[in-house]
Amino acid sequence: MxxxxxxxxxxxxxxxxxxxxxxxxxxxxxxxxxxxxxxxxxxxxxxxxxxxxxxxxxxxxxxxxxxxxxxxxxxxxxxxxxxxxxxxxxxxxxxxxxxxxxxxxxxxxxxxxxxxxxxxxxxxxxxxxxxxxxxxxxxxxxxxxxxxxxxxxxxxxxxxxxxxxxxxxxxxxxCVMAEGRCALSSYLTGTSPNSQGACAPASHVRYDEEGDQLVSRLGGVTINSFSKSEPAGYPTPCKGRFTADGQTSYLFEDPxxxxxxxxxxxxxxxxxxxxxxxxxxxxxxxxxxxxxxxxxxxxxxxxxxxxxxxxxxxxxxxxxxxxxxxxxxxxxxx
Amino acid sequence: MAAFLEFPARLAGLAMRPLPAAALRPLLELGLALVARRHPHLIDRLKALGPAKVIIEPADLPHRFLLGLAEDGVRLTLATPEDEAVAIVRGSLASLIDLMEGRIDGDTLFFNRALTVTGDTTIIVALRNIFDGADLDLVADVLSFLGPFARPAGRAIAALDDFAKRVEREIKAFHDAQHGRDVEAEQDRLKSDVADLKARLARLESRRPGAGSPA
Amino acid sequence: MSKAALSLGPLLFHWTAETRRDFYFRIADEADVATVHLGEVVCSKRAPFFDPHLPEVAERLSRSGKEVVFSTLALVTGEREMAMVRGLAEMGHMVEANDVAAIQVLAGRPHAIGPFINLFNEDTLRTFARLGAVRAATHPELPADTIAKLAKARGALEIEVTVFGRLALSVSARCYHARAHGLAKDSCQYVCGNDADGKPVETLDHQPILAVNGTQTMSHGYVNLLGELAALRAMGVTRFRLSPQALDMVAVAALYREALDGRIGADDAQAKLRSLAGPVPFIDGYYQGREGLAWSEAAE
Incomplete structure (x- = not known):
């Protein structure tokens, strides 16, 4: 029991x-x-x-x-x-x-x-x-x-x-945004978690090695860039690095x-x-x-x-x- | 159990040496045939992913492998510099084997930067998920193929060790051959040895139609 | 052709109470719009600043012949925010639900479904209609063919589509304005008030991509469906929403009115909107069934 x-x-x-x-x-x-x-x-x-x-x-x-x-x-x-x-x-x-x-x-x-x-x-x-x-x-x-x-x-x-x-x-x-109420992924890819059932779908994700950096892109838009041994995260917009007010950071959430x-x-x-x-x-x-x-x-x-x-x-x-x-x-x- | 887990590592150890392409090719064929025999559903799902070619690049090996997925079959060959693929996956051989057997989670490897994917991410994610869902166990696959040798386990391991030692001997011979002996002849000898081994294993298996359940 | 009403969406940014009041006074006096949405949609912490002015503004708008609609918060958590929703429902005006909590409160009497509600198909639309919805604003992700299907299934319900302004892409419990300033939501110092049109966000390679507005994340570009108004009307869409930005919204409303009435050519209309919008790019990707940030150059 x-x-x-x-x-x-x-x-x-x-x-x-x-x-x-x-x-x-x-x-x-x-x-x-x-x-x-x-x-x-x-x-x-x-x-x-x-x-x-x-x-x-x-x-x-x-x-x-x-x-x-x-x-x-x-x-x-x-x-x-x-x-x-x-x-x-x-x-x-x-x-x-x-x-x-x-x-x-x-x-x-x-x-x-x-x-x-x-x-x-x-x-x-x-x-x-x-x-x-x-x-x-x-x-x-x-x-x-x-x-x-x-x-x-x-x-x-x-x-x-x-x-x-x-x-x-x-x-x-x-998810750092209210679930089911986030269009960040569809904004970059045209496919939506709400309708197609995938956030940051693999079909729109690319990883490119640029010099010592690994650059992740979603729908062609740069999401993040990792140095050689830096731990990585998912290529979702909410875990990306962005610049606001001249400062680059994990604006929404860290990986x-x-x-x-x-x-x-x-x-x-x-x-x-x-x-x-x-x-x-x-x-x-x-x-x-x-x-x-x-x-x-x-x-x-x-x-x-x-x-x-x-x-x-x-x-x-x-x-x-x-x-x-x-x-x-x-x-x-x- | 430890001896079982040693097997992929031993294979890795073998492969890490500059094994001649001609010797590797039949080994790859054999490996894929073993998997196909025990996991027809896996092969069907892999076929459905194609047509596509993916390069698998163990970072600690001098070789790259080409996985060809097509409706009429799945092929694992050595990649030549001219081969083009839709995607490349790179990691240590041990990581790649762990991933194939579902012993480690692909996202974890990616987060830890132990795995790199370039090109078409979809096919790599699909491969990862299909392999993870297949309950692949390379040791069990080989053991099941050994048929009567699969039990008792001690004999099976002895057989595996014997197999590994033979290949190792051949590689040593190949290195010796590079110092003045006829490389072509050595390779032919190795090829025929592997063919012998395959035939012997096939005979053993055919005597035991029930073979196929995991050890 | 069916009727075509312009509506001014809720002001999504944190303007000072005076700026906000003056904005609505000018809208009341000068803007050719049928409906004006009031109410704080993004952050309940902002509401107290403008609450004292609400009756005055609502009255002035009503007096100028405009319908006043109160929009609810888009993400309701806790007793206090639920009380805010119930308070709006008791004000005697039409209320637009942006959280399912509001539908629960408004069920059984006429109300509107806002663009923050997940309305993706006919079954959901019919369920809303059964509960008393008389109007529904479409979700920003919806492509033209889905809007057409909803408009076809609308029955007595009116369909409203946002045709201008930054698109709200997400809402969170966390405040990104505060986070960008090294603050938390509880001690935010109302830094969202510094960016009247949202805080611009760039990618690592300097592509302007998003705008942060408190707990909300928005598109960098302004949606521009100026060239699609006739198509939308043909589908049966009768209401067209302009989302307020920090630019001359009276002029934007006048331009959309001219376009709806066929008093301005397509090229002229686009050129005029371009000059009103300044350097901010246009987008219409979702409508075209593509990634939201895309812009069909054909329309330019």
Whole structure:
């Protein structure tokens, strides 16, 4: 029997191999997406076809774990087919919930599959009690994944106010803009995370070696330049170096990953139901390391033991730019 | 377990020497054939990525490899200076092998600057994701091919060691050959040895139709 | 041809209360626009400066025959900001929702959907209409064919498209103006007030690319759909938004009015807008289905 309140560990899988790794490393729940534009990690070579999804769900259910299917992009006008089909398939395959962002699609899911559990994707960026009440009251959403714009105190207040489950990001890539409300990548590339499901799509990324520097460009626009041994970050505009007022800096955010190992007890006290690990685009080695570290940390907290400092430090090595932050969870970040 | 993990490193050690192209070519073919036999789904997905050519450049080797992806098959050959590719991926051989087997995360390598990608980033990301999802294990692939030798594990490792030592001997012979002996003849000898080895392994495998489950 | 109303979007920059008041007085007296949006969209910390002037400005605009619409914050967090949204809803004017919180508050009575709401398809549009939306501003990322599809599915709802001004590309909890000055949002000293048109941001190789406006990030170029007005009207778009910049917005409004009424040739109109916009480049990439910063030279 799991002690209550229990923090559910929700882990990413971009491939069946990563899915297996997540289950073996102690994930309570795994989230994944179909291999098309219906999910926000529509990267080349990633994700699940229908057969792989069915196998993954069977594997998880054999181990009494849950599977959430992310269908969290915004359907294209005049072309709702792939998104509706993804919802129909998720229901048929026995997914434990679907993670949605689009209001029209939530409406479709509720009307067509009244028994399908609905989670609100972070891509909806529902950052306050009224917005969450909208999704709860109109579509019966059971859980909301909170955008990375809130402090731990705000998360606590919100969780108490909304009366549905909240899920927060615990580790991984850090969107510094409100999720689903950022057009920086499409501004440079013409393809949008909201519609095509990829931020800084590989098709528009170039790395050029210029002298001793490695220059990253997105859509032909210079994002960053790294010296020889300098740790690198993703070529997303929000982690780029820019010049303002004659000063060059990481104007929006440094290349850095979110890590909440140090504030897990506070998140638990805030009443969140689930911790989400970001990284469906990462390899199974990442999944294994991060999931087992968080598994151990959650279990340690449940038993009243402190977290494992060496394991936390080891995660730094797999972080963007080799660095970590607690992001918006602390007010000073703003 | 340690002996298993030694294998990629041993291969790397072998390859790091200036192995003649003629000797490497059949080894690459053999390696790819071993992978293809155990992971037909991987090969199908790689084929679907093409037509494209990618250069793989182990930073610590004198050689560059050309991975050809096309509808009719996947080819791994030595790259010549004239070969053109849509993308180049560069890193230490150990990193590249780890990446292929999904033992390390590609983004981590990139963040740490242990991996460099130039050209068409899409195909490299796709390759990375497809390999990571394939549960490739070069040691297990070789072991499964060894058929009856695969069990007990000790014998399999002995067989591997024997294989590695033979190749090493041949390389030493090749170096000696460079000091006055006939290089062409040495290369031919090496080629025929590798062909022998392949035939022997194929025979062993055919005697054990059930072979294929990982060790 | 359907009717064509010009609307002045909410002022997104942090101008001093006096500058802001004088701007709206001049708009009330001189600008040929049907609708004027008031309300702080970007940062709740800025709102108290102008709040004392709001009734006076709203009254003057109404008196000059302009419809006043209150736009809500684009990113609402915490009790205080939710209270701000509820406060706007009680002012008796039309309210434009820029956060789903506002839709929850406004549901059941006529309201507008702002450009910060993720409206990408017909199902979402119909859901909004069912909840009482009578007007919807399109999301900046939408290409022409999507705008056409939404306009076709609009029913009784009016569709509004931003045809001039810097595009808001993102919103954050973090203030980038403060960060650029080595400050945090809580101790920001209102440095966003130093840049009336946004703080210019360049790439490492000196390409002007973005403009920072507090917690908001904007395009460097001004959207210019002057040459697309007829096409938009043919799709069924009836409202055309001008987003205020630190330039002669009365002249910009007059020019767009002339263009909508067919009283000025395409080349003349572009030349006139060019001279009004100064050195800032134009963009129309999203409309053309391309990267947002692109500019179709054909229109120049």
């Amino acid at each position: 799991r002690p209550l309140p229990y923090l559910e560990l929700v882990c990413p899988a971009g491939t069946p191999a990563a899915f297996k790794a997540a289950i073996e490393s102690g994930a309570d729940t795994v989230y994944c997406g179909f291999r098309d534009e219906t999910n926000a990690r529509n990267f080349p070579g990633l994700n699940f076809d229908r057969r792989e999804m069915g196998d993954a769900i069977a594997l998880a259910h054999r181990h009494e774990r849950k599977v959430l299917i992310a269908i969290n992009t915004f359907p294209k006008a005049g072309h709702p087919g792939p998104w509706r089909q993804a919802i129909d398939q998720a229901a048929e395959l026995g997914a434990d919930a679907v993670i949605l962002a689009d209001i029209g699609l939530l409406d479709y899911a509720k009307r067509t599959h009244p028994d399908l559990r609905l989670h609100l994707s972070v891509q909806a960026a529902a950052s306050n009690a009224d917005a969450i009440a909208f999704y709860r009251d109109r579509f019966g959403v059971k859980r909301v994944v909170l955008p990375r714009v809130l402090t731990v105190d705000e998360i606590g207040q919100l969780t108490r106010a909304v009366g549905i489950e909240t899920e927060v990001f615990a580790f991984g890539g850090l 850095v990953s979110l890590n909440t190992l140090d504030i897990l007890p506070a998140l638990k006290a805030a009443g969140v139901t689930a911790l989400k690990i970001e990284g469906r685009q990462r390899g199974k080695a990442y999944v294994t390391q991060v999931v087992s570290t968080f598994r151990a940390a959650i279990d340690a907290i449940a038993q009243g033991i402190g977290t494992n400092a060496p394991a936390a430090a080891a995660l730094r090595a797999i972080s963007e730019g080799g660095r970590e932050t607690t992001g918006a969870y602390k007010k000073s970040w703003r």
